[in-house]
Amino acid sequence: MNETVLRVARPGEAEALTALTRRSKGHWGYPPEVLDRLASAGLLTVAPAVIRDGRVVVAERGGVPVGWYQLTGTPPHGELADLFLDPEVIGTGLGRTLWEHAVASARxxxxxxxxxESDPYAEGFYLRMGAERVGEREVAPGRVLPVLRVAVLEV
Structure with missing residues (x-):
């Protein structure tokens, strides 16, 4: 089994991370037309400019990206803007590894x-990781996303 390496993303990986994001979202049964609509709205697209700020972290195995996350915001309150896994590694513990790395990086x-804002299919994962549901946001008619929060620094 290949060792997982976590590292800062490189702008040249934007296309590969975009493809990984679409595969990850598609894993949950979203039809291609929904994925196309999300991509058209820029929601499943990773731009090189986003990567350049150094807050996108990639998990790779054998030199291939298999997951990634992005932190945004300004302290003291930030956002886990994205966390995606290639479907082949869902359920292997890599999600927990990325989550723990993101929380430590935020700290x-x-x-x-x-x-x-969690995909409804991923909410259970984030709750198991210690996040709590603090609300929801309607992103389209009939499409509501859970809003979750986690404390990363002790007061």
């Missing part, structure tokens, strides 16, 4: 809390 950057 090191001076964040006190992280908020995230």
């Amino acid at each position: 090191g950057a001076g964040f006190r809390t992280l908020t995230l």
Whole structure:
């Protein structure tokens, strides 16, 4: 089994991370037309400019990206803007590894809390990781996303 390496993303990986994101979202049974609509709205697209700020972290195995996350915001309150896994590694513990790395990175950057909008299929994962549901946001008619928050610094 290949060792997992976590590292800062490179702008040249934007296309590969976009493809991984679409595969990850598709794993949950979203039809291609929904994925196309999300991509058209820029929601499943990773731009090189987003990667350049150094807050996108990639998990790779054998030199191939298999997951990634992005932190945004300004301390003390940040956002876990994205966390995606290639379907082949869902259920292997890599999600927990990325989550723990994101929380530690947020703590090191001076964040006190992280908020995230979760895909409904991923909410259980985030709750198991210690996040709590603090609300919801309607992103389209009939499409509501859970809003979750986790404390990353002790007060």
